[in-house]
Amino acid sequence: MGQVERIAAAVTEAVTEGQVPGAAWRVDRHGEVLSRGAAGDGIDPETVFRLSSTTKPIVAAAAMALVDDGLLELDQPVDELLPELADRRVLLDPTDAAAGTVPAARSISVRDVLTFRLGLGLDFTGPWPSPTMTALAGAGLPVGPPAPQAAPPPDEWLRLLGTVPLAAQPGERWLYHLGAGVLGVLIARAAGRLLPEVLAERVLGPLGMDGTGFGVPPSARDRLGPHWTPPGPDGRREVYDAADGQWARPPAFPDGGDGLVSTVDDVAAFARMLQTGGCAPDGRRVLTGDAVRAMTTEQVGPVDDEGGGWGLGIGVRITDEPGGRHAGSYGWxxxxxxxxxxxxxxxxxxxxxxxxMWASPQPPPLFDAFRSAAFTTTGWSPPSG
Structure with missing residues (x-):
């Protein structure tokens, strides 16, 4: 069985075996389609899916476009644009809210937000829920799986976020997820426009990503099906989000962390832009080469025990994956x-x-099988020169 057949089999067999109801895939090599397809009832390569955290790098690219324009600087404090996050207090003990707080040693910077070192987020090494997450839930913010209709508008979301002490000093620790929501508000305020407008103008439009957005337009709703929970002990799935559910209309808070829907072709178009150093298919520049290099360069050190690191709004591998992705691979x-x-x-x-949806932070077997097939290099060599 050749590589193309292995890629397709990894997905189609998982669907046939009932691991997932449906899936679409696309694998490119140097910009040329190697394998593209779909499996499952009503699923095809044009199907619209909920991206959840794969949203993060796409929104980060919009921020880097503003850096290219000089509307943002990586090392500038966010205090002027995000006064809700100025003059922060920091927990003395991130696991014990009763231990008290101290003043933040410095302001949060744009770089801190992009690298998830602003002092707020999910700590995968500590107890759950952390005092920070408990406080955010108590303030009225959703802290569970993506729920785009549950959060208040951006200004109120950030105001509530600003009532909670930081769990770490700015620049000190990588804490997952919340930085991406803050980044979306930062982009909108720096540009003086709503985040969906900035994203469409700076990233989605130039790349022809017509199936991507915060909510699905009426013309594409027949391409968004239901989303399911993993099977329970009885083997049955529940509907997590119906076809006409939370992603079927624009949210009050367009969350830069997990709010987008998209297609395999759109995500591949975004990936190709980064591969080509920031260019759209027609040659227009979406990002400068410097911005792409900064995004895809590891910045924070290990974020897990499996060779993962983090750049500017995007995952970057630190070590080679046996039989798979090399160090320097990026995505999420x-x-x-x-x-x-x-x-x-x-x-x-x-x-x-x-x-x-996944049953845990660890990828289900399908994802490991797909990556193994996609990133196998046996039998071919990269172009010379």
Missing amino acids: DGGLGSSWWTDPVTGVTAVLLTNQ
């Missing part, structure tokens, strides 16, 4: 069942979107 996964990674050593981009 989403807990609602999405994954995109690009390996700059082999030139391979692999996108897998499914309609079932």
Whole structure:
């Protein structure tokens, strides 16, 4: 069985076996489609899926476009644009709210927000829920799986966020997720426009990503099906989000962390832009080469025990993955069942979107099988020169 057949089999067999109800995939090599397809009832390559955390790099690119324009600087404090996050207090003990707080040693910077070192977020090494997450839930903010209709508008969301002490000093620790929501508000305020407008103008439009957005337009709603929970002990799934559910209309808070819907072709178009140093298919520049290099360069050190690191709004591998992605590969996964990674050593981009949420932070077997097939390099060599 050749590589193309292995890629397709990894997905179609998982659907046939009932691991997921449906999935679409696309694997490119140096910009050329190697494998593209879909499996499951009503699923095809044009199906719209909920990206969840694979949203993060796409929104980060919009921020880097504003850096290119000089509307943002990576090392500028966010205090002027986000006064709700100025003059922060920091927990003495991130696991014990009763231990008290101290003043923040410095302001939060734009770089801190992009690298998730602003002092707020999910701590995968500590107890759950952390005092920070408990306080955010108590303030009225959703802290569970993506729920785009549950959060208040951006100004109120940030005001509530600003009532909670930081769990770490700015620049000190990588804490997951909340930085992406803050980044979306920062982009909108820096540009003086709503985040969906900025994203459409600076990233989605130039790349022809017509199936991507915060909510699905009426013309594409027949391409958004239901989303499912993993099977329970009885083997049955529940509908997590109906076809006409939370992503079927624009949210009050367009969350830069997990709010987008998209297609395999759109995600591949975004990946190709980064591969080409920031250019759209027609040659227009979406990002400068410097911005792309900054995004895709590891910035914070290990974020897990499996060789993962973080750049500016995007995952970047620190070490080679045995039989898979090389160090320097970049992309991200989403807990609602999405994954995109690009390996700059082999030139391979692999996108897998499914309609079932993960049961844990660890990828289900399908994702490991798909990556193994997609990033296998046996039998071919990168172009010389």
